[in-house]
Amino acid sequence: MLFTSFAFAYNNDEGKAIFSTRCTACHSIEKNVVGPALLNVDKRHDEKWIIAFVHSSQTVIKSGDTAAINLYNRFNNTPMPDHPDITDDQVRSIISYIKTESSVLASKPKKRYKDRMNCRLLISQ
Numbered sequence: 001m002l003f004t005s006f007a008f009a010y011n012n013d014e015g016k017a018i019f020s021t022r023c024t025a026c027h028s029i030e031k032n033v034v035g036p037a038l039l040n041v042d043k044r045h046d047e048k049w050i051i052a053f054v055h056s057s058q059t060v061i062k063s064g065d066t067a068a069i070n071l072y073n074r075f076n077n078t079p080m081p082d083h084p085d086i087t088d089d090q091v092r093s094i095i096s097y098i099k100t101e102s103s104v105l106a107s108k109p110k111k112r113y114k115d116r117m118n119c120r121l122l123i124s125q
């Protein structure tokens with residue numbers, strides 16, 4: 001529950017709106033698209049790193065940051081465009097939205113499993 005209150009410290013609606021208009025061309029929470037799936041991204045990098053990367057990924061890469069360099073190589077050296085107009089707090093809202101979506105998805109596999117079971121039951125009838 002503590003996590004939920006942290007997740008809502010920033011504005012999820014604002015985060016969702018920015019994510020949908022500026023990020024979904026290349027990112028989904030669940031799947032790799034042009035860029036990596038952003039599920040649990042807050043567990044892979046600290047907030048400062050994510051803010052810097054969203055502002056200018058190439059600056060982070062050129063600074064010699066190993067995580068950023070590896071990611072860049074893994075995604076075929078596709079540069080993520082700079083977003084200098086997105087404020088630090090707006091990035092925090094995006095992170096907050098991703099965190100909430102990640103915890104929603106974490107509770108999903110059970111349901112999918114149940115659906116598969118139902119499906120098997122239907123087939124075997």
Ligand code: HEC
Nearest residue numbers: 022023026034035036050054057071072075078079080094
């Ligand atoms: C044109 C495509 C594109 C857009 C638009 C884009 N990204 Fe990316 N993003 C990438 C790629 C490609 C990578 C992988 C790193 C690299 O190649 O530089 C990445 C990596 C990332 C990472 C690191 C993920 C990890 O798993 O470590 C974060 C965080 C991120 N993007 C956030 C965002 C956010 C937030 C937005 C919207 C404001 C956004 N990106 C918009 C292409 C994009």
